[in-house]
Amino acid sequence: MEIFKKVFLFAVVTLFIAGCATQAPHFRLEPSLTSCIRNIDGFQYVPLTKLCDAYGINCNWDSFTKTACLKLGATNVALLGGSRNILVNGNAKKLDRPVVITDGTVFVPVSFVKSTIAPISSPVKAPTPMAAPIEEQKAFTIKTIVLDTGHGGKDAGAVGRGRGTKEKDVALQLAKKVKALLEDERIRVMMVRSDDTFIPLPKRADIANASAADLFVSIHINASFSRTTRGFECYYLSDATDDNARALEAFENSSLKLSGDADVQHSTRLDKTLWDMTLTENRKESGELAGLICQSVDENQLVKNNGVKTARFYVLKHTHIPSVLVETGYISNRIEEMKLRDPEFLNKMAEAIVRGILRYKKRYEATEGFTNV
Numbered sequence: 611m612e613i614f615k616k617v618f619l620f621a622v623v624t625l626f627i628a629g630c631a632t633q634a635p636h637f638r639l640e641p642s643l644t645s646c647i648r649n650i651d652g653f654q655y656v657p658l659t660k661l662c663d664a665y666g667i668n669c670n671w672d673s674f675t676k677t678a679c680l681k682l683g684a685t686n687v688a689l690l691g692g693s694r695n696i697l698v699n700g701n702a703k704k705l706d707r708p709v710v711i712t713d714g715t716v717f718v719p720v721s722f723v724k725s726t727i728a729p730i731s732s733p734v735k736a737p738t739p740m741a742a743p744i745e746e747q748k749a750f751t752i753k754t755i756v757l758d759t760g761h762g763g764k765d766a767g768a769v770g771r772g773r774g775t776k777e778k779d780v781a782l783q784l785a786k787k788v789k790a791l792l793e794d795e796r797i798r799v800m801m802v803r804s805d806d807t808f809i810p811l812p813k814r815a816d817i818a819n820a821s822a823a824d825l826f827v828s829i830h831i832n833a834s835f836s837r838t839t840r841g842f843e844c845y846y847l848s849d850a851t852d853d854n855a856r857a858l859e860a861f862e863n864s865s866l867k868l869s870g871d872a873d874v875q876h877s878t879r880l881d882k883t884l885w886d887m888t889l890t891e892n893r894k895e896s897g898e899l900a901g902l903i904c905q906s907v908d909e910n911q912l913v914k915n916n917g918v919k920t921a922r923f924y925v926l927k928h929t930h931i932p933s934v935l936v937e938t939g940y941i942s943n944r945i946e947e948m949k950l951r952d953p954e955f956l957n958k959m960a961e962a963i964v965r966g967i968l969r970y971k972k973r974y975e976a977t978e979g980f981t982n983v
């Protein structure tokens with residue numbers, strides 16, 4: 611019995627020592643920050659103003675361009691609302707979570723404090739040993755997707771010649787199916803519209819940038835002057851690939867005319883380097899996502915695959931996260947208009963789009979945010 615007790619005690623002590631040895635030292639936040647941690651989309655954030663107070667950082671926030679310039683001694687950090695991309699003394703870095711602007715307050719991920727601020731600066735008041743350690747979270751993941759259902763309300767989008775089918779109605783049905791399938795995979799979905807409401811294009815981009823979402827997928831139905839044009843296309847932001855893409859770009863952006871002028875102007879004061887970098891980074895990821903969605907639709911042989919294309923759609927241009935726009939068939943073609951009215955076709959289309967997104971998610975998580983292209 612005595613031996614049994616000793617063996618038991620030895621095992622407990624060994625396990626305790628092993629546990630201590632494998633435990634990584636925890637990063638601790640300054641108490642004034644710990645008390646204002648906000649959970650956004652399952653991740654810990656702190657208000658940028660509180661962070662600057664705690665570390666004595668000189669911060670310039672431009673609410674119009676949604677950029678912040680932080681100065682800590684010789685280090686300059688530039689942040690962009692809605693984006694994961696930052697510049698540290700002009701060098702590009704990628705945050706594991708995006709900067710979020712919500713309820714008029716700018717929030718930065720706690721991981722940003724740990725990875726970027728803490729190594730170069732100490733808080734004005736040192737953290738007390740009592741301060742709660744910050745949990746480690748798997749952050750390079752695809753957790754939330756913004757689904758942007760095209761058009762709505764007074765903006766019908768394209769209208770079929772045969773049966774008068776409206777793009778806004780088909781896009782909404784398809785978006786709801788995509789949403790349900792993504793939620794089955796435990797991905798959170800934010801719908802820009804889930805009923806027949808008109809949402810101006812600038813508002814759509816703002817919703818995406820304030821969401822802390824990982825991807826933006828815009829759902830549209832195509833149309834052409836040529837009744838014989840058919841097929842599926844997936845777009846990401848770059849110069850228009852060809853005349854058709856240019857015409858489509860003009861059509862999809864024409865909804866801006868319905869938005870009123872106030873929101874449409876965007877600043878030229880935006881930190882140009884940060885903006886260019888965000889575009890370049892997001893373009894790589896968007897192109898990869900577009901390719902995987904096209905491949906997946908092609909496997910289902912639902913419609914002719916016209917492949918990945920590029921154009922300067924407003925919503926893609928003004929969204930600071932990887933963004934694609936799918937055009938799921940031509941409503942102007944009699945056969946495809948009939949297909950788009952068929953709920954079973956839309957089910958299969960939704961499955962194909964979601965399969966493409968899931969492949970991207972898997973690849974993104976395996977490479978911790980690095981792209982293969």
Ligand SMILES: [Zn+2]
Nearest residue numbers: 760767830831
């Ligand atoms: Zn459209």
